[in-house]
Amino acid sequence: MITTLELTEGLEGRILTDSADLVRYSSDASRAIPEGLPLAVLTARTTQDVAAGVRWAARNNIRVSVRGAGTGLAGGAVAYPQGLVISLAEMDTILSIDPGNRLAEVQAGVITADVDAAAAEYGLMYAPDPASYRQSTIGGNIATNAGGLRCVKYGVTTDSVAGLEVVLATGEIIRTGSKTRKNVVGYDLTSLFVGSEGTLGIVTGATVRLKPRPAGTAVTFRATFPSAAAAGRAVTAIINSPVVPDVLELMDRASVEIVERFHPTGLSTAGAAILVGQFISLSSEEDAAVASRICQEAGASSVEQAEGDVLLEARRVSGKALDARGLRASCDVAVPIARLAEMFEALEEISADENVAIPTFAHAGDGNLHPSVVIADESAEAYTAAERILDLITDRALSLGGTISGEHGVGSLKFGSLAKQLDPATRAAHLRIKHAFDPQGILTPGRGV
Amino acid sequence: MITTLELTEGLEGRILTDSADLVRYSSDASRAIPEGLPLAVLTARTTQDVAAGVRWAARNNIRVSVRGAGTGLAGGAVAYPQGLVISLAEMDTILSIDPGNRLAEVQAGVITADVDAAAAEYGLMYAPDPASYRQSTIGGNIATNAGGLRCVKYGVTTDSVAGLEVVLATGEIIRTGSKTRKNVVGYDLTSLFVGSEGTLGIVTGATVRLKPRPAGTAVTFRATFPSAAAAGRAVTAIINSPVVPDVLELMDRASVEIVERFHPTGLSTAGAAILVGQFISLSSEEDAAVASRICQEAGASSVEQAEGDVLLEARRVSGKALDARGLRASCDVAVPIARLAEMFEALEEISADENVAIPTFAHAGDGNLHPSVVIADESAEAYTAAERILDLITDRALSLGGTISGEHGVGSLKFGSLAKQLDPATRAAHLRIKHAFDPQGILTPGRGV
Structure with missing residues (x-):
């Protein structure tokens, strides 16, 4: 024993x-x-x-x-x-901030918002901000290659990681990456470990890239649409326009109601969906005007400027609001940005066909959706029923050229769906790497890949 | 047999x-x-x-x-x-341009500038533009994760690759990546193959990301400095300022002379180095003014606006100009952006100590330098003498936290120097991957990693 x-x-x-x-x-x-x-x-x-x-x-x-x-x-x-x-929660030290190279060295257990706050003292920011960024750790963000609200402008976690410290399955410690902006020496192990969900090694520390905090005033707008698909068309058009939003989030009516019940912010939707966009730049008024016009052309019933913090806070508490509503089953699909409207139409169709509410939050500017199904009770049957709906959603995302996970990772929940997205030869290529790093299969086995 | x-x-x-x-x-x-x-x-x-x-x-x-x-x-x-x-030169078909998702599918042998030209018909661009982009192929650029002039703003090749088609050592064909903006399903095989220099598989096709061509007028300036180190300090300050240049290239006096002899453009330098910056945006005049002021504060003897195409062309022909001067030995070091001035001081010191000219071009905004040594003749001794100088340069870059290759790759020339940058455990991690994909060692063995 x-x-x-x-x-x-x-x-x-x-x-x-x-x-x-x-x-x-x-x-x-x-x-x-x-x-x-x-x-x-x-x-x-x-x-x-x-x-x-x-x-x-x-x-x-x-x-x-x-x-x-x-x-x-x-x-x-x-x-x-x-x-x-x-x-790794107690490995929570920010080791250094290097403003001249816009880098920070942190231990894996540092809370993501704390990295951002430390960078702010130098006028810099750590851009990736998952909705959980005040609770989640940078190591966890790295493990799943987390996205966030600001990622539509600044890219996801991998785009902000310059190097890693990793403990391998042998107990050896390696260091990947470089402090330079360019480096082509050896394979890009940094990107390999980001998003590897603990299956190749344990990320214990990271050198992350910081960005200048944007200058200019934040201008936030809220657009109300008669259908989520119309909002989706607006998002595609905004992303393909010359303006680059700092935030572009979509909430359908059901998800707004769930948030308002949990944490009233005065949000209301007469329509089927609202789109919240934010611009922070020296031309944010002009940029917001461009985006607002696009929304109107896409059929928005109203577009108005609003207090940004309130709107973004509503989005950030969405996870907790869903939890408060009962057991939550949500997924994390993403589709190519031009297929967003089709994905919302698919959600509506599934909701009608199955007679089930599917409240949906979306990092819309990234084509990343979080449809949820409220689970009736804690019975196995209730779970199975919810999983079946999520499978229908996932299949539709895949048929639109999408992915079964945009930012949460595969974990154990989506492990069984991997073969839907990866053909056998490509899956085998993943497993070659897994076996090369963890032949014994002790690191997070049966998850991730 | x-x-x-x-x-x-x-x-x-x-x-x-x-x-x-x-x-x-x-x-x-x-x-x-x-x-x-x-x-x-x-x-x-x-x-x-x-x-x-x-x-x-x-x-x-x-x-x-x-x-x-x-x-x-x-x-x-x-x-x-x-x-x-x-x-792969005959696999030169652009398979599709998808403007709604800003993606292009191309075969590996397509000339990089041709991808950019095809994208231009949709108001889009393929951003990475190595100096060789009118000759080199996208597959070659992917193999070495090539940089280029525009990479200071848009990132290097890996930042523009969404997915790959790869032939493995078994002859199997796999497809990596996704058409979505976010995807965390499985390992980031795309980034793993980008820069792998043919050692893990052969990239036969790619889905590349396109960007909107920048709106606004191009404003180009040329600043003349009394020392390359002063120019380096200006570059560090510009990169850490709120403005983001589209191009930021440095040429020292020796390299300007070499270019002018090969392809006279009217460039001349009274000083020791010139810095060429370009801004293309709706605020390019203002941005260029900010950068110009920074140059003056860093000691520039003159800063003037100039015809952009001429200046950039001078930079683009630099390789051929060096070739025309005789056999060329050049390297491709990069340093953290805050150490740029120190690297130029190191080059001056080596040049003086060894009594040898080291003309240097630099993608300065990326901290990436190409110092060259003219080889006296085709004798083995002359080569060895040049390699010794390049080794001194490489060692100094490493001691500043730099890398032995920013964009050209390790290939065979830098294979012997890998151990200078990668510690044994980290090198072994690279070789685990190499062996997992190519146990027989037939794909570009003895190079890259």
Whole structure:
């Protein structure tokens, strides 16, 4: 029988085995349910702690899951029965800010909003801002290549990562990337590890790229549309216009109602969907006017400027608002930007055919949608019914040239759907890499790829 | 004895074995010298041709080198003795332009400037523009993750690649990436293959991202500096200012003289270095004024607006101008943008210590420098002497936190220097991937990683 005695040596005070702790560290924010409790939780404080944990797991053939703040929505951080959870939440130091090179070095457990706040002291920002950015860690964002509201302008997490520190399955520590703007020495291991969901190694630290905070006033507008498809057409046209929004989010009527019930902001929609756009630049008034005109041409019933913080806050609390409504099943599809209206039409069709509400939030400017289905109760039947609707949605996104995950990751929840998107030869290419880095299959096995 | 008879079956008319052809396809534009002639050249017309060639090579354990236009500067496309050269130059079809999603599908052998020209018909552009972009192929650009003049604003090749078609060492064909703006399904194989220099698979096609052509007038300025280091300080300050140049190139006096002798454009430098900046936006006059003021503050002796095409053309012909001056040994280092002035000081120091001219062109806004040493003659001694100078330069770049290659690739020329930049564990991680994709070691072995 495997005990955690050997693990504890050298890691005194960092190994949790109390059942209350084990339970607490077992789930993430997704609907994935742990199949059993882990043997132990390692609350790592250093990269060496992580390496020690991994070496112990390798020697004992123990499956390892990695956890930041536990805000993941794809089940990637759920514990394995008799497994080891490595928590990086205490590795939360911002090691340096280098304004001359616009870089920050951070440990994986730093809260994403804290990196942004530290950069702000130099007039800089860390751009990727998932809705969870005040809770989620940069390591978790890196593991899933998280998107966010500002990503329509600044790109997703991978576009802001210059280099990584990674603990491999052997316990070896490697460093990827470079502090230069250009570097073609060796393979792009940095991009390989970003989005790899803990399956190739454990990201313990990162050098992230900072951007200047945009100069100019924020101008925010809200456009109301008679159908989500019309809003989708407006989004496609805005993205293909000369103006580049800082934020371009869509909420359909059902999702606005859910948010307003949870956190009243005065948002209301007479129409079927609202689009919230924000511009921050020296020409934000002109840019917003261009986008507003496009909305009107696409059939908006009204377009008005509004207080940006309120609108964006409504979007940011959407996850919690959905949770408060009951058990939530949501997905994370993305479609090519020109197919957005078709995807909204597909959602309407599925909703009508199946007689089920599908409230949808979307990082519309990125073609990334989060349709949700409220699960009736905690019964297995209710879950299965919800999953069936999500499968219908996913299939439609794929048929439009889309993807089964835009930003949440594959995790355990979408693992079974991988073959829908990746043909066998391409899937096999992924697995070659997995086996090269983790031949024993101890790092987040059965998830991600 | 291996013959090419079996290779010819099904590939009639596409296999060259005449010695004149073998010689012609053996070298690239670098100073790397082929060690012997290949067995054959496959001038592929389809992806299936490439797969057939690779399968034949695998069966016979033949080393494969891949060639686009042969403009590479790192020796990556040089033939192996008794090897197979796969030329993609005839796979030169632009398959589609999709303006609604700002994507183009192209075969690997398309000339990069032709992609840009085809996009221009839709008001779009393919941004990466290596100095060779009127000769080099998109496949070659992808193999080395090429940079270019516009990359200071739009990013390097990898930032413009959405997906790839790749022939693996087994002859299998895979497709990476997605047409969506966001996709986190599986590993980022696209970024892995970009810059992999033919060592993991052969890129036969790509889906590339297009950008809107910038609106507004181009405003170009030329600033003259008393030292290259002062120009470097100006570049650091411009990159850290609110304005984003479309082009920011530096030429020292020696390189201006070399260009003017080859292709007189009326450029002259009373000072030690000139900086050429271009802005194309609705606020280009204002932006250029900001950059000009920064140059003056950094000690520029003169800053004047100038005819942009002439200045950029001078930069684009620099490679040919160096070639015309005799055998050229150049390198491709990059440093963090805040260390640029120090790198120019290092070059001056090496030049003085070694009593050798080191004309230097730089994609300065990216911190990427191309210092060159003129080789006295074709003797082995002359080459060795030049390589020693380049090694001194490379070491200084590394000591400033830089890289041994910013955009040309490692190829064969820098293969021996890899260990200077990558520690053993990180290098081993690269080789895990190489072995996973090419266990037999037939794809561009001994180069790249």
